[in-house]
Amino acid sequence: MTTTPARSLGRMAGLFRALADETRLGILVRLRDGEQCVCDLADALDAGQSRLSFHLKTLKDAGLLRDRRQGRWVYYALDREAVAEALDALEALGGSARGFRLAAARRGD
């Protein structure tokens, strides 16, 4: 365990770049509770087909999503390990961030 927050800042920057878009965050939220096929995502989020495909690819390339074809459908799922990697980087930065925040919540602000 090192005191340096990230193996490679470049890799972390890539992860955060993938997270830096509202549509993509929306996708991740939808996938919180399990995999979904593209068609379901297309219904839920209000995104055209190629736009959605683009964002799914962006997330997948960043390692945040896995996909699996089943017949005509492609199912995407969160890769929780990648999320955890980003979490670790932030925690290394934040130091006592969570304690800080919980304290703030306790204070009521």
Add this chain to the structure above:
Amino acid sequence: MTTTPARSLGRMAGLFRALADETRLGILVRLRDGEQCVCDLADALDAGQSRLSFHLKTLKDAGLLRDRRQGRWVYYALDREAVAEALDALEALGGSARGFRLAAARRGD
């Protein structure tokens, strides 16, 4: 406490966008252990003056940094609460991500 991960995905996307750059992550790492003046950051990171200034502003606008002038120098410091906000969003997404990751570490992968 809601089950929805973020008050506003837009705000979260903004935070992540600020984190989505290697130079800026480098700045945040440098500030982990306390505030530093721009000149120290300029020495440490290998960034030209206006470039550094630009990234500091980007981080500040996102709420991740606070600044304070003292004489000729300007000191920047992490805003741990903003880091915590990003952390919360990720945790809401990741679900059992941390447990997952710790388990992976225990397994040795």
Add this chain to the structure above:
DNA sequence: AGCATACATCAAGACTTTTTGATATGTCAA
């Protein structure tokens, strides 16, 4: 085989971010 469905990829343009060098501002010291 032929067609429909589900999705990916591509190409062009719009838009945003980043970098660079030049100039502006605020502060101190002589």
Add this chain to the structure above:
DNA sequence: TTGACATATCAAAAAGTCTTGATGTATGCT
């Protein structure tokens, strides 16, 4: 008050990202 230093801001070009519509590919149905 002038000059030097630390930093910010600006403007233009370069690079990157996102959206859109068109086309491509895989699969299953008939």
